[in-house]
Amino acid sequence: MTDQPPASNHASDHEAAEPRRSSSAPPQLRSAISRALSRRKAELQSQTSPEQMPSDPAVEPSDVAEPIAPNPMRQERYRVAASRAISRQRPSSEAQQPANSPTSRGRDRTRTRLRPPTLPNQPLPKLPAEQPVRRELPPAVVAALQPESLPAPEIQRPPLWVAFVAGLGWTAMLVWIFFGGLSPQSGLWVRTLFGMASLGLGLTTWLPIQWALRLPALTWRGTVGWAIIFWVLAFVPAPTTTIAAGLPDLPIYLLFLSGVFLASNALVLPLVYVWGIRRYHNRAQRFDVRRSHRQAAEAGIFCSLCVLLAAMNIFEPVTVLLLIAILVLSEMVILSLQAK
Numbered sequence: 170m171t172d173q174p175p176a177s178n179h180a181s182d183h184e185a186a187e188p189r190r191s192s193s194a195p196p197q198l199r200s201a202i203s204r205a206l207s208r209r210k211a212e213l214q215s216q217t218s219p220e221q222m223p224s225d226p227a228v229e230p231s232d233v234a235e236p237i238a239p240n241p242m243r244q245e246r247y248r249v250a251a252s253r254a255i256s257r258q259r260p261s262s263e264a265q266q267p268a269n270s271p272t273s274r275g276r277d278r279t280r281t282r283l284r285p286p287t288l289p290n291q292p293l294p295k296l297p298a299e300q301p302v303r304r305e306l307p308p309a310v311v312a313a314l315q316p317e318s319l320p321a322p323e324i325q326r327p328p329l330w331v332a333f334v335a336g337l338g339w340t341a342m343l344v345w346i347f348f349g350g351l352s353p354q355s356g357l358w359v360r361t362l363f364g365m366a367s368l369g370l371g372l373t374t375w376l377p378i379q380w381a382l383r384l385p386a387l388t389w390r391g392t393v394g395w396a397i398i399f400w401v402l403a404f405v406p407a408p409t410t411t412i413a414a415g416l417p418d419l420p421i422y423l424l425f426l427s428g429v430f431l432a433s434n435a436l437v438l439p440l441v442y443v444w445g446i447r448r449y450h451n452r453a454q455r456f457d458v459r460r461s462h463r464q465a466a467e468a469g470i471f472c473s474l475c476v477l478l479a480a481m482n483i484f485e486p487v488t489v490l491l492l493i494a495i496l497v498l499s500e501m502v503i504l505s506l507q508a509k
Contacts, residue, residue, distance in 0.1 A: 212497045397427065411481055
């Protein structure tokens with residue numbers, strides 16, 4: 170009988186250690202362990218007599234460790250899962266709630282989205298055929314941006330009698346220069362008559378072409394350039410030295426080179442402009458006056474350089490080919506830059 174109290178004390182120590190080890194277990198396991206321990210303790214108390222039980226205040230039923238409160242994050246997960254399961258079991262009438270409500274933000278992915286009703290096919294309103302021209306654009310830009318289907322402006326042809334009169338005037342001028350006996354010793358009235366004839370011939374020739382093709386600065390270039398050439402050929406004595414010798418023949422060379430530049434420019438400008446109208450298909454490129462003036466200026470430079478090379482006694486086919494290659498390459502570079 171004396172050996173039983175130590176056994177009971179050992180059992181109580183073992184029971185006190187069991188709740189401490191089970192503190193990290195889940196709540197259900199802890200409650201089951203606590204119930205088993207309470208039943209075990211009741212059985213031990215029923216086997217031992219009340220007289221032999223030591224009065225140990227440390228061993229009491231209240232010493233069993235209470236279960237720790239569950240993790241709040243885990244409870245929140247359980248609550249969300251339960252709410253989703255309940256929402257799936259609701260009828261379809263309750264499931265059709267607005268998507269922007271705070272209670273349905275977590276359940277939008279599981280719901281079937283309803284498509285908006287399709288609108289009936291309505292014909293689009295027809296725009297007017299003639300749109301008003303924007304006022305902020307100048308007329309030249311608006312004309313350049315018009316579609317290519319529009320007809321090109323017609324070239325106004327001068328009357329045939331104007332061409333006949335111009336042809337007669339050129340023939341008479343050449344005959345007068347080479348067979349009229351003009352020289353540096355000619356009188357004042359001959360020089361005045363020659364100047365008036367050159368002016369009238371230039372206006373008769375270049376003014377109708379400028380009016381027909383709408384090319385600015387064509388009349389004065391052709392008139393002044395060819396008048397200078399005719400005047401030098403008729404009244405200026407031929408130079409006796411090359412241009413590299415300098416004075417006194419240098420001003421004559423410069424005057425004649427300027428006349429050659431203006432005359433060749435006026436002669437090539439209408440040809441280049443008409444070629445551009447036939448060559449290009451875009452409206453802005455077909456009627457590009459700046460391109461025509463640039464190409465005509467290049468032709469004038471070429472003719473002037475050829476005359477300069479002849480005056481320096483180095484006029485050869487190789488130098489002419491080099492000049493042509495330089496001018497053609499420069500024009501190609503300019504056209505490529507404009508295309509970008």
